Amino acid sequence: MAQYTSICSNCGGTEIGNYYQHLIKGDLLWSGHANCKSCGSNIEFDGVGDLPDELKPAILAEEGEWQLVLDDQNDIVPALHVLRQRKQVSLKDARAVLNDLKDTKTTLAWIQDGLRQVKINSTLVRCSS
Secondary structure, eight states: OEEEEEEOTTTSOEEEEEEEEEEETTEEEEEEEEEETTTOOEEEEEEESSOOTTTHHHHHHHHOOEEEEESOGGGHHHHHHHHHHHHTOOHHHHHHHHTTEEEOHHHHHHHHHHHHHTTOOEEEEEOOO
């Protein structure tokens, strides 16, 4: 869970939001809610896939950054295919990040799940802060 503050669109007060990443039946999902302490306004939000860019820094600050490492470097070609599918990136972009794939633990666990489905072993390692 990560927390953020923003300006309430209803009253201009301070809104406190919490959001989460989830892996459910192999799908990467995110959800959250926000509450304004001044006017009581409540909103809920969710999505499929990776977190929006504006939400990711708070998760990384709270949980730390993680890295996915292939156990066997001979698995690079099929791993690139999985990475392209999961992250919706080009082959060029997948190649650029595969050897230094860092993200939230939940996002990497989702990619790791895709790798397992094609019998590729990998390890998640917490990056030093």
